[in-house]
């Protein structure tokens with residue numbers, strides 16, 4: 523038998539029909555929907571007089587434009603309120619499970635799927651959000667889709683997709699002090715550039731990912747699309763199975779045993795060939811921070827901003843980016859003043875991220891010049907924060923815990939960074955205006971965010987641990 527990759531195994535098991543010289547018709551196991559990209563898709567179904575094919579494979583949660591304070595009160599913004607209402611109404615009409623505001627299972631779509639056991643190895647998963655790649659951490663093929671595709675999946679449970687090429691990214695060795703999964707992914711993107719994986723689906727392999735928690739793997743797969751990849755995935759292993767066992771919607775009893783036997787086959791064969799392969803050494807990675815306006819413009823926190831010649835996109839892009847950020851060539855990032863700190867999002871809004879944040883905050887105080895938004899990825903994460911005593915550490919240090927949602931990741935609610943202000947953010951994009959018009963985003967890990975939050979400037983977290 524021809525050796526195959528994990529990606530091929532999952533992809534080929536879901537092809538309903540091959541179109542000659544065209545895309546594959548591809549079956550979707552799980553479809554996550556939210557309030558922003560679903561209303562137009564449902565309108566399309568209405569117009570065409572058709573329904574939802576598999577409502578039991580479709581899951582709705584409200585997250586993108588929800589407020590992160592006073593969620594018990596009516597949502598003030600009329601557009602957001604309408605979209606939230608539409609999600610509720612459409613879910614009820616088509617029999618779709620809906621976790622709206624104040625539902626104890628509500629939270630960011632890519633946080634609640636895995637934590638409730640909806641995301642499982644070997645599945646195909648889509649959502650009208652780019653960072654659907656997160657679910658690849660479980661050995662699933664997961665990717666973001668557009669509104670018209672949301673309608674296509676609602677109505678047929680299938681999607682037409684050309685098969686991407688395959689890339690493997692290996693990181694071997696042992697990570698250094700304060701180097702987290704976010705640093706690993708920012709390092710890979712800095713090496714490969716934001717277009718480095720365009721047209722590919724990435725499998726992450728090597729010691730570093732094998733030794734990584736599921737939360738960490740989700741952070742890495744989440745960021746895959748920031749280097750242009752269609753998605754990223756990691757072979758399921760005992761860490762995956764331990765995470766999943768007993769979660770609300772995972773199979774139970776005999777069904778679990780059967781599923782487990784299948785999941786154990788989901789790995790790349792020894793001699794399988796990838797279209798492209800990269801290998802990095804864990805020892806070369808230090809805590810990372812971005813200085814520019816795309817996630818590839820990242821450096822080790824102790825390094826200086828590189829020269830224009832060494833950066834993707836040419837001098838004009840580089841100058842525009844640094845001008846927007848208010849930084850200069852070869853400057854150090856250490857010591858730069860920070861106005862806002864945001865910990866949250868589907869990249870770093872899980873319990874492990876808040877544990878890391880608290881490990882630096884414990885016994886210290888929030889810097890006076892910093893406004894901090896501490897936003898759990900879900901109500902379940904919020905409950906864990908309280909149960910584990912992290913809430914007490916945060917409040918003693920002068921931080922407030924907000925309610926779950928996407929928040930300042932894309933600033934569709936009130937959590938907007940003001941123009942010209944600097945935010946150290948654990949989210950995934952630092953594009954111009956991503957966190958609010960004129961906002962300046964420095965992407966980093968929860969440890970770097972915590973170090974900035976207590977010192978008021980960009981600080982190497984290794985000094986505080």
Ligand code: SF4
Pocket residue numbers: 585586630631632651652653867868869927928931932950
């Ligand atoms: S946190 Fe950001 S990237 Fe993640 S689902 Fe929300 S808007 Fe999308």
